[in-house]
Amino acid sequence: MLRVFLAGCLAAIFLAAGPAMAQSTSGPMVEASLVSDRVSVAPGETFHLALHQDITPHWHTYWRNPGDSGEATHLYLDLPEGWSEGDMVWPAPGIYSLGPLSNYGYENTVTLPVPVTVPADAATGAVTITGEGTWLVCEDICIPEDATFQITLQVGESITDADGAALIEAAYAAAPDGSRGLDAGLAHTGDTLSLTVSGDGLAGGPDTIRNLYFFPYDGGVIAHNAPQPFRLEAGAARIGLTPGFLTRNAINADYRGLLSWEEREGGSWVRRVAEITAVSGESVNDLAVPAPAQAGGVAGGGGTPVPGISFWQAALFALVGGLILNLMPCVFPILSMKALTIVQKRGAERAHARELGLIFGAGVIITFLVLGGAVLGLRGLGGMEVWGFQLQEPWVVAGLAALMFLIGLNFLGFFEIGTSLQNVGGNVQGNDRSGAFLTGVLAVFVAAPCLAPVMASALAFALAQPPLAALTIFAFLGVGLALPFVIVSFEPRLLAFLPRPGAWMERFKQFLAFPMFATAIWLVWVLSVQTGAAGVLWILVLFLAISFVVWALRSTGILSRVAGIAGLLLAAGALWTTANLEPAAIAAGNGEYEEWSPARVAELRAEGRPVFVDFTAAWCVTCQVNKLGALADNRVRSAFAENNVALLRADFTNRDPVIAQVLADYGAPGVPFYLMYPAGGGEPDILPPLLTDTIMIRAVEAAAGN
């Protein structure tokens, strides 16, 4: 139903866009249209017609070389006498792996332009061009679709069609523009192929270039599903390829293709592509043959798909993710606290409630932006671009635990802040406002560890974006998180659904103390893992000190003030000591698990064993859920044992640049993160952040080759 509605909207947009936009035609899975970058063309000029596809999410259409299966998209134009067309321009594709097969194609949207030249003697007036598009669209199953188009253009003056031109320019921007000064050769090295590439385009070398990958224009040049390990130096690269049927015995032609890589630009990685012609039998540099795809996946990232979601989809995911966060256990207590404030504001207080709701929202969004900015800044410094990292700082954990403890005491009625329930909204609006803002700030900090599982895709996208786009994603996360409460504060009718105030409110508030204490206990446990017994000692001293401060300040005498200040000093001292504790050596290898290291992975793989790596952290709630759930499941554990799976655990509770690097290499925004390396070599499988026993057993069996 929604699709029909959207199709209607799209059709309406196309119809409204003017005469140069052909009607859209839809197969079940692709909305296609023929677009032009001109409303009116001048005789003698070259303009573009393009097949534009809106593809159902998770389905893909194919590049000029579809890879192991599939069919390339075609556009057949029926041009007037004397008009001529050039070759289709193909934006760089993504890689889609289905079981042992790899395909090259597009998700979501793609525009495929064809240059069209108008003859110099073309008569002025209207011209109607018809076209037929054919394509295959696949997810798990495949559907061949086709559509016919009609477009009417004026011949006379050259007038740009802004919408069509924008789509076509974007397609050109994503397609190779020449060779970027790269020379290339393709030669046999034993049973494998070596693609050597040299030139200015790769001048940055390994510091600023990663994920090199060669997409040949013809099928049969390489095995598409094979990893592409590479060796890279400034201005030169050598990629190891597995030959296809065209190149197995001899290389009889100069094969063309697209070289794709990611280049660091400022703080982010940007995709680059060049069209190269690999000269048969030649080597354009003397780099050593790269090692076969290595265990750590650090250099062999050829198989890593380019994140395949568009900017606005990522923003929408961020919004939805933010909304979902409202239900997360690590956010709910804080929001309940906020709910309490709003419940208190009824009747005449509505306007004030609205204001508080907005301030709360502003607090959330600003905090997300600040955090996002910090993440981007740290990404520039390297190694720290991982979400949830603020909980790697013991003093942040201790501070949050103390805050939770304090809030719990407040809820139990041990003390009141600023005002009592009876005169809320009287002359203390200032306090309320800053309180609402701080609630927003707090909500974000506590929500951060819950972000990764919900937001993996959008965050991975954000981290690979230019700063402004990344910040927009962060802002949308904030909007999503804040939205429900802003709406409740704004809409009196919704407020009317809230229960009437009464004695229950006090009970409710007291009850909310217990989630707070539970959160504090969890944070103390995190700290105990981070810093060992000393950390537990100092955080309990901190609790003692702050409760003493609160107690002392309940009376107003000079002696109480002095005692309060002494308590504050003690609290500060405890926090400072916590911050300076030596990180505990975390025994990552516990029980059946050994401690992870890239070298250990390589060793175990050399023995031919499948390897499972659990990237985890004490502060990561989802990690604990998986550890106690799917990973502890008896059937999963016996599957591990039966298939001789080596179990490794990488503990990210404290900062660890090696782990951070591996996470970044796989585009993972944080933990939980799970890798299953198959026995006998090949790229590891990335398992979903939330594991089930079925997922695990399937993964184990696939890795063991059953």
Add this chain to the structure above:
Amino acid sequence: MAISRRTFTLTASLLAATTLGLGVAHANPVVGEPAPDFTATTATGETVSLSDFAGQTVMLEWTNHGCPYVVRHYGGNMQAQQDAAAEAGVVWIQVISSAPGEQGYVSAEEALALNEERGASNVAHIFMDPEGVIGRAYDARTTPHMYVIDGEGTLRYNGGIDDQPRPRAGDPDPIPYAQLALNAVLAGEEVETPETQPYGCNVKYAG
């Protein structure tokens, strides 16, 4: 030298067949070398291996009845090729590598009923390969994907059924690569185009 290379390839192929999808990239069967051996359960419950067909020419056809490309060729083209092949004494074998729950997965009875419905009466065997063991050993990637094996067990053709995924009105006739290869083998000639890029739906492997 020639013998050792042959033995090596055979060993490698067998190894590939037993280690399934691991190192698939290196498991490509090679035209001109012995075809990967297999032991298959057919839709009629027999257990057969490649050596059972010594002295006979074998055509392997990867199929998935739900795949639109397969449906198009079963509009008559595939049956006609099967009939002609049977006349020439070729053992035509369909292989179904769709995993349970995936498109094209059928029970043995359903597989036999499908052929009856389509009038594909000259299929000698249907190999039930839900684990994808034979598919991965042969590096079968699409439906349809065709292989010709001669009487000595040597792989002679690996690739598409023809060169036109989507014939349009006015296009030249497709080049029926698989049929040309089969005819060449039957006539004792070299196969002119022994390997092509197959087109179609991806084989719906498990995992």
